[in-house]
Amino acid sequence: MAVCAQAQTSPLPLPPPVEKALAARASHVTEVTLGKNMLTFASKFMNGKNKDESATSRLIQGLDGIYVREYQFDKPGEYSMEETEQLRKYFETSEWSPLVREHARKSGETTDVMVKLVNGETHGMFILSAEPKELTIVLILGPIRMEDLGKLKGLGGLGALGDVEKNTGDKDKEKEKAKKGGTQ
Amino acid sequence: MDDFEQELRRALERRLAPLSLKRKVMERRRWRRMQLHGHAALWQRLAASLLLVAVLGGAWKWRQAEEERRRGEAAREQVLTALRITSHALDEVNSRLAAHDRAGQE
Numbered sequence: 001m002a003v004c005a006q007a008q009t010s011p012l013p014l015p016p017p018v019e020k021a022l023a024a025r026a027s028h029v030t031e032v033t034l035g036k037n038m039l040t041f042a043s044k045f046m047n048g049k050n051k052d053e054s055a056t057s058r059l060i061q062g063l064d065g066i067y068v069r070e071y072q073f074d075k076p077g078e079y080s081m082e083e084t085e086q087l088r089k090y091f092e093t094s095e096w097s098p099l100v101r102e103h104a105r106k107s108g109e110t111t112d113v114m115v116k117l118v119n120g121e122t123h124g125m126f127i128l129s130a131e132p133k134e135l136t137i138v139l140i141l142g143p144i145r146m147e148d149l150g151k152l153k154g155l156g157g158l159g160a161l162g163d164v165e166k167n168t169g170d171k172d173k174e175k176e177k178a179k180k181g182g183t184q
Numbered sequence: 185m186d187d188f189e190q191e192l193r194r195a196l197e198r199r200l201a202p203l204s205l206k207r208k209v210m211e212r213r214r215w216r217r218m219q220l221h222g223h224a225a226l227w228q229r230l231a232a233s234l235l236l237v238a239v240l241g242g243a244w245k246w247r248q249a250e251e252e253r254r255r256g257e258a259a260r261e262q263v264l265t266a267l268r269i270t271s272h273a274l275d276e277v278n279s280r281l282a283a284h285d286r287a288g289q290e
Contacts, residue, residue: 032266034259042259060263068266100277102284111277129273138270 018086019069022135025078026071034066036142063142069135076108076132084130087137088112091126108132122146 023029034042039060046057060066073079091114100113109131116124127138 030265030269032262032269034262034266038259039263041256042263045253045256045260046263056263056267066263066266066270068269070269100281102277102280104280109280111280113274113277127270127273127277129276131276136269136273138266138273140270 018083022069022071022079022083025073026135027074028070028072030068030070032066032068036064039063039066059145063140063144065139065141067137067139067141069137071135073133073135078133079130079135084110084128084135087128096124096126116141 023031043057043061046053048054048057071079095116095118096114097117098112098114100111102109102111104110110128111130112126112128114126115122116126122144123142125138125140125144127136129136
C-alpha cells in the first residue's frame with residue numbers, strides 16, 4: 001500500500017472506521033488533506049502567470065478544506081456497498097442536496113455528487129465515485145465559485161462541474177416539460 | 185650687569201637633560217602607539233563580529249525562506265493533486281451522465 005500525499009494530519013470529516021478499513025484493503029491509497037491554513041499558504045505559491053494556477057489560487061483562497069481519498073483495489077469486491085452507503089448517509093442532512101445520484105446495477109458503479117447550499121450559494125461539495133476496483137471520495141468545504149471552476153481548463157474535469165449542473169438542470173427542465181405536456 | 189641680564193644668562197645656560205627624559209619620551213611614544221593600535225584592533229574585532237553576525241543571520245534567513253518555499257511548493261503540489269483527482273471524478277460523472285442520456289434517447 002502506498003500513501004502518495006498527505007499535507008496535514010487532520011482527519012477527513014468522515015466516519016474514521018470506514019476510512020481506515022478502506023485504506024487497509026486498498027492496494028494504492030492517495031490521501032490529500034488540506035485545511036484552511038494550508039490552502040491559504042499554498043495559494044501564495046501558485047504561479048500567477050499561469051491562467052490555471054491563477055484561477056486555482058482564487059478558488060482555494062476562500063475554501064475551508066479539501067479532503068481527497070482515492071483507493072485502488074487489486075480485485076473487485078474489496079469494499080462493500082454498506083461502506084459506500086455509510087459514507088453517503090453521512091451527508092444525508094438538510095444542509096446537503098444531491099446533485100447527481102446514479103447507480104449502475106450491471107457494472108456496480110455508483111456516482112454521487114452532493115452540494116451544500118447556503119443562501120443559494122455552494123458552500124461545499126461531496127463526490128463519491130465508486131467503481132469495482134476504485135473508490136474516490138472528494139470533499140470540498142467552503143464557498144466554491146463556479147466561475148472560477150470554469151476557468152480551470154487545464155484541470156480538465158473541474159470545469160465540467162458546470163456541465164454536471166447544466167446536465168442535471170436540463171434534465172429537470174425536460175421533466176417539467178413532460179409533466180406540462182402530460183397535463184395539457 | 186643688571187638683574188635682567190643675570191636672569192637671562194641663567195635661562196640660556198646649557199644644561200644637560202635629566203637621564204630619565206629619553207626613557208620617559210620613548211615610553212610615552214610607545215604608550216601612544218599602543219593606544220592607537222589597541223583602538224584599531226578593537227574596531228577591527230567589532231567589525232569582524234558584526235560581519236559574522238550578518239553572515240550567520242543572512243544564512244539563517246535564507247534557510248528559513250528556502251524551507252518555506254519548499255513547504256509551499258509541496259502544498260501547491262498537494263492542491264494540484266487534489267484538484268486533479270476531483271477533476272477526474274467529475275469527468276467520470278459527466279461521461280456517465282452523458283452515457284445515461286444517450287441510453288435514454290435510444
